[in-house]
Amino acid sequence: MRRLLPLAGGAWLAGFVAAPLLVVLVLAISTAAEGVPPFDLPWIGGISLDAFSLVLTDGFYVESLGGALLVAGGAATLCLLLAFPMALGLTRARPTWRGPLLFALLLPFWTGFLPRIGAWIGLLRDEGWVNTVLENLGLISAPLPLLYSWPALFLGMLHAYLPFAVLPLYASLSRRDPVLEEAAADLGATPWTVFFSVTLPLAIPGAAAAFLLVFIPAAGEYVIPELLGPPGTPMVGRVLWQEFFQNRDWPTAAALAVLLLALLLAPIRLFQRLGTRR
Amino acid sequence: MLLSLQGLSKRFGATLALDHLDLAVAAGEFLTLLGGSGSGKSTLLRVIAGFEAADSGKILLEGRDLAPLPPHARPLNMMFQSYALFPHLSVADNVSYGLKRDGVAKPERARRVEQALAMVGLEGFGGRSPQKLSGGQRQRVALARALVKRPRLLLLDEPLGALDANLRERTGFELRALQRETGAAFIMVTHDQQEALALADRVAVLEGGRLVQLGPPRAVYDQPATRFVAGFLGGANVLEGMPDGQGGFDCPGLGVTLRPAVAIPADCRACALRPERIAHLAHADRPNSFDGIVEDVAFRGDDSLLLVRASGGALLRVGHAEEDGPPPERGSRIALGWEAAALVPLHS
The missing domain is CATH 2.40.50.140 (Nucleic acid-binding proteins)
Known part of the structure; x- marks a missing residue:
């Protein structure tokens, strides 16, 4: 059993992480071709770096990568800002309330992802609930362009990813030693100073984990930008989708995916170091 | 009297942790609070420090009622049983934390931190992380941090409890020397009767939230008042x-x-x-x-x-x-x- 477990872990990694990655890498150095599948494998059509050079030189792809990182960074920052007080509140809640509150936090997951996005569309579109209510109250005369905007995009991101930020923060904050905060207060620190000089610095590993758990999936996100974001949002997830399924240019899509992975590894390393520094 | 506790009561649910407790502590006195677990000795310390609010009674420090003051506004310091050193700060930053909160200027702060570390025999340890220190060294950092603000009253919660037996005796003597040197009044909680007798000017024995006997160690030892x-x-x-x-x-x-x-x-x-x-x-x-x-x-x-x-x-x-x-x-x-x-x- 003891020898079997690492073996199983290795097999899992090989089957579900290494193998797909290898497939994508091989795809990225293949040549595009007419037919099914729409490419020639390197050992048939020869190794081609065209896809990489296209992705790296064409401003459209570079912009989509940058846009994805910006949106993901923004979404992760927003989630973190909102998750921190929520997680802190959870740790300070009475023990009898903690279960129900955590349950409420996870409740949105009980509904499918698309219906939840659909609900936002229903709320935000021109004839949606928000605009209707505002119009009936006489606060606005024409509908506000709420949907297909940056705020709508970030609202959707926040809604979808907030629990991923709250949970690691909650885990980290609930393990903190309350005596440290008492010691700070005893030495003359006001509650705000206690928070900024003791609670917050000690929560950095948890915050780094929370940031990454939002940042990584958000960088590849394409449904929310597509359905809620402004038209033509340059996000790599969307571009990947278009290259695979509309342009059927698999090598370019694969090269883009490899590049995105490389770009994501940098912040992962950075945050891992932040997380293990102490 | 430096500190005067009058009719202090504190209830946790069904248990009375402090039961109309009266106690006065003179300036520069070393008082030990001795009692078993559940005697209310730690609660008493936490009430004085402000981490628990008393249900009734008064806490007068130099004639001023502390009850309405939050912990950070109380002019006394506490040394915690677990030492409660900030793991993300260096030894020097731990010690200077309280001075910084008081707005002491940087050069003055550095000088006093140096002085406090020297007082506990930890010269040159300022740059280290508290996590890289031995238990005895951490205990000294905690002591330096609590004393650097020169409080008139220092509360110590089982300060020797986490040390091994040999170190405990030596540290006990050092603790008393520091107390004489600084002139601060020490109120030390302990469940160890030898520690209580050896260090204190007066021993206060607590049982069930009540003060059952108070006096010099020899008197309390020779003339116990109750069965307990x-x-x-x-x-x-x-x-x-x-x-x-x-x-x-x-x-x-x-x-x-x-x-x-x-x-x-x-x-x-x-x-x-x-x-x-x-x-x-x-x-x-x-x-x-x-x-x-x-x-x-x-x-x-x-x-x-x-x-x-x-x-x-x-x-x-x-x-x-x-x-x-x-x-x-x-x-x-x-x-x-x-x-x-x-x-x-x-x-x-």
């Missing part, structure tokens, strides 16, 4: 019985009438007798003596402890000094006696 204090401090024998009305004290458990040196109040129902005050006799033929059978012998290094069963059924703890030769064998019959002055009538 007698048993808790030095493990005195508590002999149950009744005054016989003629200056004696009938003790059915021993099968004899005790003859104390002092007058016994009519409502007295027990006397304390310390194990080390009981001596071996050739015959139990005088007042304050009895025959018993040795039930067990435990060697303790500097002496042995005998458990002796008296004819009346009482089991007594009896000290046997090393210089008196080998202790009697288990099962042997021995005669024991004590001076009249060794008997202390207890109030309750």
